[in-house]
Amino acid sequence: MDKPREIVVLSGKGGTGKTTIASSLAVLFRDKVIADADVDAANMYILMDPYNIKGGDFEGKPVARIDSKSCINCGICMDLCRFDAIDVINGQHKIDQLSCDGCTLCSLACPEKAIQMEPVMVGKWFSSDTEYGKFVYARLDPGAENSGNLVTMVKHQAKLLAESEEVKYILIDGPPGIGCPVISTLSGADYTIIVTEPSISGISDLKRIIKLSDHFRVKSGIVINKHDVNPENTRKIEIFANENNIDILGKVPHSFCIIDEISKRTIPGGQCRELKEPLTEIYEKIINYFELKNETEK
Amino acid sequence: MLLGSTKKNRQGTKTMKIAVISGKGGTGKTYFSTSLAMSLEDVDFFDLDVEEPNGYIFIKPVISDEIQYNLLVPEIDEDRCTFCKKCADACAYNALSILPQLKKALFFPELCHSCGVCSFVCPVDKALIEVEKGIGIIRKGKFSKGNFIEGKLNIGEPSGVPLISGIMKDHLDPERTAIIDSPPGTSCPVVESIKKADYVIIVTEPTPFGLSDMKLVVEIVKDLGKKTGVVINKDRGDSKITEEFLRKSEIPIIFRIPYSLEIQRSYSKGIPLISTVPGIEQKLKRLYEDISNG
Numbered sequence: 001m002d003k004p005r006e007i008v009v010l011s012g013k014g015g016t017g018k019t020t021i022a023s024s025l026a027v028l029f030r031d032k033v034i035a036d037a038d039v040d041a042a043n044m045y046i047l048m049d050p051y052n053i054k055g056g057d058f059e060g061k062p063v064a065r066i067d068s069k070s071c072i073n074c075g076i077c078m079d080l081c082r083f084d085a086i087d088v089i090n091g092q093h094k095i096d097q098l099s100c101d102g103c104t105l106c107s108l109a110c111p112e113k114a115i116q117m118e119p120v121m122v123g124k125w126f127s128s129d130t131e132y133g134k135f136v137y138a139r140l141d142p143g144a145e146n147s148g149n150l151v152t153m154v155k156h157q158a159k160l161l162a163e164s165e166e167v168k169y170i171l172i173d174g175p176p177g178i179g180c181p182v183i184s185t186l187s188g189a190d191y192t193i194i195v196t197e198p199s200i201s202g203i204s205d206l207k208r209i210i211k212l213s214d215h216f217r218v219k220s221g222i223v224i225n226k227h228d229v230n231p232e233n234t235r236k237i238e239i240f241a242n243e244n245n246i247d248i249l250g251k252v253p254h255s256f257c258i259i260d261e262i263s264k265r266t267i268p269g270g271q272c273r274e275l276k277e278p279l280t281e282i283y284e285k286i287i288n289y290f291e292l293k294n295e296t297e298k
Numbered sequence: 299m300l301l302g303s304t305k306k307n308r309q310g311t312k313t314m315k316i317a318v319i320s321g322k323g324g325t326g327k328t329y330f331s332t333s334l335a336m337s338l339e340d341v342d343f344f345d346l347d348v349e350e351p352n353g354y355i356f357i358k359p360v361i362s363d364e365i366q367y368n369l370l371v372p373e374i375d376e377d378r379c380t381f382c383k384k385c386a387d388a389c390a391y392n393a394l395s396i397l398p399q400l401k402k403a404l405f406f407p408e409l410c411h412s413c414g415v416c417s418f419v420c421p422v423d424k425a426l427i428e429v430e431k432g433i434g435i436i437r438k439g440k441f442s443k444g445n446f447i448e449g450k451l452n453i454g455e456p457s458g459v460p461l462i463s464g465i466m467k468d469h470l471d472p473e474r475t476a477i478i479d480s481p482p483g484t485s486c487p488v489v490e491s492i493k494k495a496d497y498v499i500i501v502t503e504p505t506p507f508g509l510s511d512m513k514l515v516v517e518i519v520k521d522l523g524k525k526t527g528v529v530i531n532k533d534r535g536d537s538k539i540t541e542e543f544l545r546k547s548e549i550p551i552i553f554r555i556p557y558s559l560e561i562q563r564s565y566s567k568g569i570p571l572i573s574t575v576p577g578i579e580q581k582l583k584r585l586y587e588d589i590s591n592g
Contacts, residue, residue: 012350014323014482019507040483041321041511061390082413084463098489098521103390103413142517145486148456176323176482177349180456199566201328201352208350211453229559230566254559262505263536 004162005190005290006155006170008037010213012205014176016197017225020258021282022173023047024269025193026132028283032169034130035158036137037185039123039150044173047267048135050128058138058150060122061102064095070114077106077115098143123150127157134161148180155185168290178212186213191286192220193249198233206237210246219289220246223282227251249285250278312590313475317495319519321511323482325503326531326555332356333571334499335477337582341444342474346465346491347481348434348449348458356570359446361439367449367461368430369412374403378425385416385426407431408456434461436469444474462490470494484514489522497589498526499552504537512540516547527552527589553585 009022023044026034036044064085066077073093078086085099086106095106097120107115122144127136136158140147158170174185186192192213196206206222213220222241227234234251241248257272269279318331328345332353335343345353372385372394381398393409394416396402420426434451449465451458458481470476480491492498498519502512512528519526527550530537534557544551555561555571564574572579 011323013352014320015325015503040485041323041514043322043507043510046506046510080414080418084467098486101411101413103411103415104388105413105415105418108388108415109418140485142484142514143486143489143521147483147485178453179349179451179458179487183454183456197566200355200568201350202566204352204355205350208453215454226562229562233566254562259505259534262507265506 002168002294004033004159004167004170006172006188007191007193007286008172008174008185008189009193009195010174010182010185010209011176011195012178012209013196013202016195016202017252018176018195019043019047019173020262020268021193021195021223021225022171023267024275024279025283026171027267027269028279029169029171031167032133032171033158033162033165033167034133034135035154035170035172037151037154037172037181038175039138039140039147039154040175040181042137042139045135045137046265047262048130048132049265050126050130050135050137052129053126054128055124055126057121058123058125058153059119060144060149062117062119063097063100063102064104064106064115065118066093066095067114067116068092070112072112074111076109076111080105080109101145125150125153125157127161133167134165136161147175148184151175151181151184155188178208182209182212186216186218189216189218191289192218193223193282193286194220195223195225196237197226198224198230198237200233203233203237203240207240210244221249221285222246223249223278224251226254228253247285250282252278313473314497314586314590315470315476315478315495316497316499316589317478317480317492318499318501319480319488319492319515320482320501321484321515322503322508325501325508326529327482327501328352328356328479329565329571330499330501330529330531330555331477331479333578334582334586336441336443336570336572337579338475338477338586339443340475342471342476343441343444343446344465344470344476344478345448346462347479348451348461348487349481351448351450353479354446354448355568357441357446359439359441361437363438365436365438366432367434367436367464368432369460370414370428371407371410371412371431372405372416372426373429374405374426375424376401376403378422379403380422380425382421384419384421388415388419390415408454411457412460434458436465438469458487459490462487466490466494484511484518488515489518492519492522492524495524498524499529500526501529501531502540503532504530504534504540506539509540509543513543516549529553529555531555532557552589553581
């Protein structure tokens with residue numbers, strides 16, 4: 001059995017339609033495990049309707065805690081901390097756990113050994129069944145850090161499932177932005193579907209995410225969502241893609257049907273006529289890409 | 299100025315620090331916050347969505363300064379280093395690797411959090427020093443209503459948090475009104491961007507996705523004890539589930555922007571909300587007054 005291929009859906013800019021495209025593709029792809037790597041603001045579960053949900057806690061990096069009985073309030077920790085995580089409250093030095101980065105400097109520097117590092121639960125991960133296959137997702141506690149590590153955990157669980165189920169693909173809905181969680185999503189991926197929209201903001205973010213994807217040497221293709229909202233900008237994206245040798249996988253028009261289906265918590269791909277044709281095109285182009293790749297690798 | 303006295307600007311109105319957040323991306327944070335800033339006088343606009351800063355598209359500032367934002371990272375002098383491994387053992391991020399047999403010290407800058415623990419534990423004089431490394435750019439400039447300050451994270455850098463906290467520390471003027479465009483999501487960077495805010499505006503869209511993510515940011519805002527109100531964007535008049543949640547949570551709906559293709563077209567061209575919907579500038583001014591009067 002070959003190693004499952006990881007297909008990730010990213011966008012840079014938020015709200016361009018990643019989850020719409022990822023969930024609709026999950027209906028088309030037969031041989032796959034589905035994962036939601038947007039652990040900060042996980043939404044795919046709303047459409048996937050998971051059951052048989054199992055999972056576990058996700059432990060974050062240990063953070064510092066000051067034992068107020070041993071603390072002599074010398075202030076050395078506060079002077080050294082580069083994350084502004086130590087405050088004086090009613091005369092007592094205290095760690096702000098949301099700001100603590102877990103670097104351990106304060107605990108090493110404390111002359112009274114009054115600072116201990118303690119693990120905190122920062123989220124949960126789940127694996128489940130859905131009508132469309134196995135589905136892994138997670139939830140980071142609001143305000144927590146380390147979402148990159150939780151993304152890695154989600155991907156790892158999805159990979160284990162993909163291997164035990166002997167499926168060909170892992171289809172991953174990714175987070176917005178270009179930071180740590182996106183980097184964790186991209187690392188080890190085989191294909192990035194970048195969902196963009198023809199706005200100036202969308203184009204600006206598209207260019208940044210393409211650079212990141214190139215940096216990780218991941219093949220990318222573009223989906224232009226709501227292409228008819230601004231045909232002129234759509235043209236600009238097509239020219240940009242052409243100049244940079246990136247495939248345009250498909251173009252999706254603005255559609256009230258998509259918004260209505262999501263409001264009803266159903267996957268829009270099966271219901272909305274205007275989505276069907278571009279989705280089939282996207283699906284076929286990706287399948288062809290991997291079939292060709294498999295041939296040449298052999 | 300006396301500590302604790304009400305801060306007022308030149309016009310004599312109260313100065314507030316208002317952060318605009320959303321949880322879910324693409325709900326209209328930037329679109330709303332830029333127009334809010336543009337409808338006020340004497341205001342500082344901060345773009346802290348450092349991974350994807352887009353506020354400039356609507357504000358159209360004249361940029362006068364570009365400052366590289368640096369963090370301290372270790373540099374090891376292999377001639378002085380005794381390869382004792384204390385730095386690598388202490389590093390919580392596995393950013394250092396010491397190979398005594400090969401007399402090599404390896405540093406992985408993309409893993410470094412610039413905490414300084416390595417230089418603290420190094421027992422040898424000048425074997426490990428800290429040097430500056432750029433992680434992003436701070437762009438400063440002016441627009442018709444005040445100052446523009448933007449953070450832009452370098453591509454490939456894992457975390458925007460230091461850049462966000464650096465901007466807040468060095469550029470937030472306590473005497474001036476500030477509108478802060480925050481990053482999406484519900485984790486660290488968002489917390490960092492709203493820590494110093496007097497009021498947090500949550501921009502949501504009335505979909506199950508918008509609601510699910512808004513619930514998470516509401517928790518953060520409550521944990522931090524911030525006053526908050528919600529803007530419903532892309533309102534099609536059927537926002538019942540969202541409204542019900544807000545009523546139960548006792549969070550006011552402070553503004554609505556209708557769903558309109560015309561607005562979307564205008565947005566896509568980089569035209570701000572106040573230049574698209576007539577009369578909205580006055581409404582935003584009043585909203586600010588209402589917020590600052592508590």
